[in-house]
Amino acid sequence: MTPSIAQPHVIAHFRSLVWQSLDNDMLPTALFAAERLNAYDPKGGDSVHLLGLCLYRDGQYLAAESLTKSWVRHLGCAYIYAQCCLKLGDGRESQGINALETCRRLWSGTSTWNQHSDIDRRSIPDAATVQFLLGRLWNNAGDVKKSVDSYVAALKLNPFAWEAFTGLCDTGILDKSCPFEGLCANDRLGVNLRPNAVFKQSQEMLESLKIPSYPSHLSNIPATIAEESSGLNGLRNSSENLPSDPFSSNGGSGRDRSDLSYNNHPSFFNRLNEGVGSSLEAETPTAQPTGSSSHDLFGGANGVNIADKPPQVRKTRATTAEITTRKLTSRSTREIGNDGKRSAASSQESGPQAPARRSTRLTSKFTSKLGVGTERETRLGTKEREREAKKAKTVGSRSRSLHLTGTSAAAKERQKERERENIEDINMSDAASKPIFAPGHQIDMKKQEAQLFILDLFKKAGAGYFSLSRFRCKEALHALNSLSLSQKDTPWAQSQLGRAYYEMANYIEAEKCFLRVRHLSPVRTRDMEVFSTILWHQRKEVDLSYLAHELVELDRLSPEAWCALGNCFSLQRDHDQALKCFKRATQLNPKLAYAFTLQGHEHVSNEEYEKALASYRSAITADSRHYNAWYGLGKVFEKMGKFDTAEKHFRTASKINPTNAVLVCCVGMVMEKNKDFRGALHQYNIACEMSPTSALSRFKKARTLMLLKSYQPALKELRILKDLAPDEANVHYLLGRLHKLLHDKKSAIKHFTIALNLDPKAGHLIKEAIENLDEDEEDEYSGDAEENRFLDH
Structure with a gap:
């Protein structure tokens, strides 16, 4: 029969089943x-x-949004709702932002990046995760400044948040100095974004490396306390707002018998010690909690009265661990003593040759971790039994009686010594149960080594990604x-290297990198649009066709x-088919900007300028x-x-990618067409400094120098250009025109002859220039429209 009130143990079992299914x-x-759980506990x-969460992972974004919309005061529900708003878009981003801001008090100041493992997790997001999601929402909403602020906040809380770092790089923030330790945002979006300043150990990381130290005689207590506390927390958090995964070793309604939180019960020791025990009586005085009698703490009539009792312990958060430890110590030692009394006679009858039972060994091993008193008793008892065994083998029945008498005397002496040390143990108990955090040099070296290794790896990869996002190839x-x-020879690293070479127009090296990517991951499709463009620039029609065929077969x-x-059809000059392919790509991913750009290029080839403008926009x-x-x-x-509008857009492109010499040349070209030759020459000089081997920059510079009647500098540039591009007909044609102006007809x-041989299609223009060599003309260069078209080509 279904209970009218939802039972916590049933809810915990449901949650365990859901998490197990999600993990697999x-x-x-x-x-x-999850639907059955929601029907069973509709108010939870x-x-x-x-x-x-299940609906979101299944891709049912509308259903997940509708479900969580009225639960935005629950942090987990608000996070799922915001993620759905991000996926669905269409103006929903502001609603997702409002939902996360509504429950800010629930996530502000939280940090769980170091609390996840293979068997434990935190299903509720922390502050860094929420800040990253806010950054994405603000970015999609068009508010770059707030997006940068959120990404920066996420990275400050968790330097391992790689997505926040890449998102920050992709926003195109200006690389300006900032007064806050290398990572902050100001009104002009200037961020001093240095990977060395981002991927470094924070104060929280350093604190997590410290090892809490205890006095030597209680060095094993922290593990006991930690396991017990984790078990208790797992049971306590099995209802509402669980920050951790219920399907973990510490969660759920059932308890494993190997769990220390289960075994701390006195009946556990009774089962272990049933029928066996030490011949010694163990007692460890502890502070008596409120409401507990001396009979409960010290084993009833068998307890030892202590003259100077310790003060009452106030039950506060700071002393919870202390009380737990003292309870555990008193119960275990009390029952060991009681069982030891019951089994003394049987031990004497059976003789020292009788082997100890497994439960006795387990009890001795467990209680040896609880304090100095029981540890000393166990050690002395073991030595005494060994001594008894040796005497029994050599003397016989007479030595057995002497052995029993000696054992009684030794027990009395040890009891007196233990009573003298009781007061000292009581005084030490308060200090022993409080961890003393070690100085800075006493840290977990292995954890520190892991942190530093991962941070260094992230720093190198982050430096590469950041430089590439700024086109500093x-x-x-x-x-x-x-x-x-090993890290370099991975698909991600090789793809980034290929992109860097591609931006430098080094298509041969870029092709090598992407071929390596194809070898490492034959089924990878990410970044393959760049690889296809590289093959298009090299006019490798067969390789491009093979790549397109493979990619379509992998994932249509x-x-x-x-x-x-589409690039394959474009190389074959089938622009209409190419347009269909690019339009299909934009339908599959409306955020793939490069597909729209390729579509615009095809419209330009068809001289459909209005459609091209729409695609570029x-x-x-x-x-x-x-x-x-x-x-x-x-x-x-x-x-x-x-030309004025063209110059504006060229300058915008050059501002985004300030290292591209072609964009600078384009600015100079439109300035040249506006008859601003001095301004154009300045742009060409900048382009030549950026890329000394750029043939386009030097050609435009030489031509502008000729227009400004600077013939000797122009001759110098053309001679360098002839070595860079010896098979370019327009270079030799311009050299012929320059030598004619310098009256060097030979x-x-x-x-002119070399140019004619290289480009017979321009024969009429070159022949006309040769025929006009003997004619006197002004010492000034001004190309006509036909000549300009030839040289621009």
């Missing part, structure tokens, strides 16, 4: 059990939280190459696979830091003759 990815079982916030390569060989619902297929909506989309907008406006004819 048995979602249908978890959902079924923890039951609603578990059901909402050389710094990113240096940081990623500093990883150990992967947006990266459709991007690779969609990419910027998905990711405002996607500089490729800003570049695409600039190119479209340049083609439409709106060199002019030479370079």
Whole structure:
């Protein structure tokens, strides 16, 4: 019959079943059990939280949102509700933020990052986790400043929160100095984001490394107290707002007989000592708790009266562990003494040759950890039995009687010595049960070694990710190459290396990295859209077709696979099919900005400029830091003759990626078309300093110098350019025009001929220039429209 009131032990069993199913990815079982639990305990916030969690993991976001919406004052439910708002989007982010802010008092100041293990967890999020979720919600809502503040708060609480670090990098915060230890945000979003300042030991980490030390004679008490307390806490927290997992060794309604919290009961010692015991009587005086009689504490009539009793112990949080320890000590030693009296006669009859039972050995081993009195008695009793055994073998029946007499005398002497030491033991008990935290150098060295190793690993990977997010590709390569060989040879690290080489336009090295990624993880689809673009730039049609085929076979619902297929059609100049593929990719993942950008490129190829503008703007909506989309907008406006608007968008792209020489050149090109040659020359100089081997930068610079009648500097640049790109027809054509202006007809004819051989399609333009060598013209260079199209090409 179902009880009218929900029983805690039934709830605990339900929760244990749900967590076991969730841990083993048995979602249908978890959902079924969670629904039964919610029906059994409809007023329990923890039951609603578990059901909402199951629905969220099953992808039923609307159902989970509807369930937890009215329970936002429960931290677990509010967290699930906020996660659903993030997944569903469409303006729900503000509702999720309000839900988390409503229960701020429940999570503010909490920290459980170091309280998780294979057998224990905290199912309720702590402050760092909630701050990270708030950062994502604020970022999706468009408030970058509050998003940065939340990410920073999460990292301060938990430096191991990698997602918070990557989210902070992806917001595009400015790299400015800040007065707070290298990590804070100000009004201009300037954050001194240095991985060395983020991934370091916090004060909380240092505190967690300290080892509580006890006096030597009670060195084993902390483990006992910890196990007992954990068992009690597991039973106490089996109802509402459990911060830990009920499906753990410390939770649930049932208790394992090997658990110390179960074995502390006096009947446990009675069962162990039944029929056996030591010939000595053990008593350890302890403080008497309120409401306990001397009979209960000291074993009734067999108790030893102590003249100077210790003061009453006040039951406060600080002394709970002390009282527990004293109870445990008194009960165990009392029963050992009682059983020892009962078994004295049988021990004498059986003789010293009788082996000790297993329960006696267990009891002796357990009680040896409880105090100096019982430890000394056990040690002396063992030596006495060994001495008795030796005498029994050599003397016989006569020595047995002498042995019993000697044993009685020794017992009396030890009893007197123990009584003299009782007062000292009582005075030591208060100090013994309070842990004394060791100085800074007395720490758990293995735990410290683990922390430092993981922090150093995160620091190196974080430095690489941060530098790459700022497009400092050389710094990113240096940081990623500093990883150990085993860490470097992983899909994530190789993918980051490939991206860095790709941003540097080093497509050969980038291809090697992504091929290694394919070898390490053949089923990986993440970042494969970048790999397909690398193959597109190298015009490797066969390799690109094979990659697209493999990715589609692996996962037809992967947006990266459709991007690779679209690049394959684009390389074959089938722009309509490419557009269909890119549109499919954006349908599968509306947040994949690169798919919108590729779609815009195809519209430009079809000269559909309005559609291209719409695609680029969609990419910027998905990711405002996607500089490729800003570049695409600039190119479209340049083609439409709106040079001022184009310059604005090129500058925005260059601000996002300040290390890209091509973007700087694009700014110079539109300035050149606006007849601002001095400004254009300045941009080209910057581009040449950024990338000395950039052929485009030097070509544009040489041409601008010719327009400014600086012929000798232009000749110098063109000679360098000829070595960088010896097979470019437009370089030799411009050299011919320059030599003509310098009245060096022989060199002019030479370079015009080379240009004609390299590009026969421009033969009419080159032949016309050769025919006009003998004609006198002004010492000034000004290219016509046809020549400009040829040189730009």
